[in-house]
Amino acid sequence: xxxKNISLIVILSLSMSLxxxxxxxxxxxxxxxxxxxxxxxxxxxRALLWISxxxxxxxxxxxxxxxxxxxxxxxxxxxxxxxxxxxxxxxxSYKPSLSNSRLTIMLGRLETADFTTSIYSGLYDGFSLNFLxxxxxxxxxxxxxxxxxxxxxxxxxDDEDAAVFADDNxxxxxxxxLAMVGYKLDDFLRGxxxxxxxxxxxxLNSSGTPTHSLYYEPRFVWHINNYFxxxxxxxxxxxxxxxxxxxxxxxxxxxxxxxxxxxxxxTINLFxxxxxxxxxxxxxxxxxxxxxxxxxxxxxxATAISAEFSFAPLATMIFALHGxxxxxxxxxxxxxxxxxxxxxxxxxxxxxxxxxQVVSDFALLMGGGVFVPNTLGAYPSDAPMEWKVLLNxxxxx
Amino acid sequence: xxxxxxxxxxxxxxxxxxxSAVFFDEILSSKQITFSQAAYxxxxxxxxxxxxxxxxxxxxxxxxRKWIKQTGNPDNPITVAQFAYLVMRAFxxxxxxMYTLFPGPRYGFRELVYKGLIxxxxxxxxxxxxxxxxxxxxxxxxLKGLDK
Numbered sequence: 371x372x373x374k375n376i377s378l379i380v381i382l383s384l385s386m387s388l389x390x391x392x393x394x395x396x397x398x399x400x401x402x403x404x405x406x407x408x409x410x411x412x413x414x415x416r417a418l419l420w421i422s423x424x425x426x427x428x429x430x431x432x433x434x435x436x437x438x439x440x441x442x443x444x445x446x447x448x449x450x451x452x453x454x455x456x457x458x459x460x461x462x463s464y465k466p467s468l469s470n471s472r473l474t475i476m477l478g479r480l481e482t483a484d485f486t487t488s489i490y491s492g493l494y495d496g497f498s499l500n501f502l503x504x505x506x507x508x509x510x511x512x513x514x515x516x517x518x519x520x521x522x523x524x525x526x527x528d529d530e531d532a533a534v535f536a537d538d539n540x541x542x543x544x545x546x547x548l549a550m551v552g553y554k555l556d557d558f559l560r561g562x563x564x565x566x567x568x569x570x571x572x573x574l575n576s577s578g579t580p581t582h583s584l585y586y587e588p589r590f591v592w593h594i595n596n597y598f599x600x601x602x603x604x605x606x607x608x609x610x611x612x613x614x615x616x617x618x619x620x621x622x623x624x625x626x627x628x629x630x631x632x633x634x635x636x637t638i639n640l641f642x643x644x645x646x647x648x649x650x651x652x653x654x655x656x657x658x659x660x661x662x663x664x665x666x667x668x669x670x671x672a673t674a675i676s677a678e679f680s681f682a683p684l685a686t687m688i689f690a691l692h693g694x695x696x697x698x699x700x701x702x703x704x705x706x707x708x709x710x711x712x713x714x715x716x717x718x719x720x721x722x723x724x725x726x727q728v729v730s731d732f733a734l735l736m737g738g739g740v741f742v743p744n745t746l747g748a749y750p751s752d753a754p755m756e757w758k759v760l761l762n763x764x765x766x767x
Numbered sequence: 768x769x770x771x772x773x774x775x776x777x778x779x780x781x782x783x784x785x786x787s788a789v790f791f792d793e794i795l796s797s798k799q800i801t802f803s804q805a806a807y808x809x810x811x812x813x814x815x816x817x818x819x820x821x822x823x824x825x826x827x828x829x830x831x832r833k834w835i836k837q838t839g840n841p842d843n844p845i846t847v848a849q850f851a852y853l854v855m856r857a858f859x860x861x862x863x864x865m866y867t868l869f870p871g872p873r874y875g876f877r878e879l880v881y882k883g884l885i886x887x888x889x890x891x892x893x894x895x896x897x898x899x900x901x902x903x904x905x906x907x908x909x910l911k912g913l914d915k
Contacts, residue, residue, distance in 0.1 A: 391890055391891070391892055392891060424890060728864075729861075729862070729863035729864050730862065730863035730866075730877065730878050730881040730882070731863035731864050731865050731866075731874075731877070732863060732864045765864065766863075766865070766877075767865055
């Protein structure tokens with residue numbers, strides 16, 4: 371289930387200080403109830419201990435690690451891990467004092483994401499350089515992905531990744547090198563921001579056929595005025611295994627904000643994860659990406675057109691209602707489709723979200739919705755609806 | 768806008784500390800404010816005392832109310848976290864869950880960072896300089912509508 375971009379951890383981290391000696395414990399709970407033909411509850415509890423230690427006025431050390439309980443429960447099976455300990459974000463950061471620009475160099479276990487989280491989002495072990503000058507921003511990142519827990523990293527590019535994911539004896543993902551270069555220019559024209567990123571991953575697995583992939587993602591944001599904005603991006607990807615194949619993804623978003631009416635926002639979003647068409651193959655990002663919010667198994671070969679209306683009765687509370695239409699892209703038929711179906715309309719999704727930062731150190735998110743399959747020519751007439759409900763709360767100690 | 772802000776900032780503070788411009792200037796240029804200066808600032812800032820009150824009296828009152836612990840020497844510098852807690856109590860600012868359960872400098876500091884009174888880059892164990900102290904007092908007074 372895709373949740374709002376605002377993660378609760380991020381919201382609560384606003385009360386933490388950067389570049390200051392401090393420590394804390396962040397306790398979080400995530401419960402996901404889903405129902406297709408049978409119910410399933412996925413439970414995750416995490417206690418993350420973090421320490422921030424300034425070494426000099428320019429160098430800071432941040433260390434974090436966590437304990438996690440994770441389980442899946444249904445009438446058919448129960449599977450849980452009573453404990454797991456792992457390293458969270460842990461890094462040295464160096465910010466030299468510069469007069470008209472800002473440079474940040476980080477080394478360790480870092481967090482990253484592309485512009486639209488459509489290529490990769492998550493941790494990596496390595497190095498990053500971020501340079502801001504004027505209205506330009508440059509980014510370089512280089513790191514290793516082989517020390518990440520497979521269920522967190524969700525790196526499923528080829529069959530070997532799928533085999534590792536299914537193997538209960540494997541903890542880490544397939545070893546890979548991650549590299550990224552990015553540039554962003556704000557106000558290229560008045561109110562018009564542009565940027566691009568190059569991402570690549572190189573398969574370091576010594577057995578089997580390596581699968582490397584490269585991604586180019588240009589993006590623009592047009593702040594039309596204080597109320598309206600329009601953004602768009604495209605991704606062209608090249609997969610080498612060892613034959614070279616191309617794939618694509620693209621998206622656009624129109625946002626209308628009405629601050630005077632309960633800080634409300636209307637968002638119309640389009641996202642396409644490319645499919646087998648012409649010379650292209652299905653789009654495979656580095657981290658698995660779902661096109662749908664509630665329907666399972668729609669990772670590519672589909673388009674989602676979404677409308678969301680959100681409003682904030684309090685400055686610390688947001689309600690959002692949304693509806694999505696899912697359409698097939700290309701020739702690949704989604705799992706569960708009626709045989710020989712030609713229908714492009716996969717189904718629709720409806721849901722809501724509620725985010726409330728109750729106090730500075732406690733926030734909760736509730737959300738849920740349903741996928742209604744198109745049973746008029748796409749899925750069999752008895753195809754069930756798919757329900758999902760999520761409860762997430764975070765406490766900073 | 769950048770030029771206007773310092774003027775507004777100064778006007779608000781001069782309203783609060785109207786009678787003591789010399790003290791105000793002294794604080795503003797101070798690299799480390801003391802416990803007694805901090806107590807004076809919060810009691811005058813919240814309007815409980817006139818700005819003619821002696822710093823010693825203000826400090827005694829803060830100690831009596833257990834807003835600050837025994838300092839040894841009232842001229843010792845106060846840390847950002849200690850000052851944050853003093854401001855939280857003096858201005859009656861509500862804190863989060865942990866502050867409610869365990870009120871003190873640690874969670875007082877985090878609350879004021881969250882509310883934007885203290886920049887996120889400030890070390891809670893650093894000493895408070897005069898400009899920061901006045902900034903915190905100014906925003907706290909604005910939050911509570913005491914700047915009118």
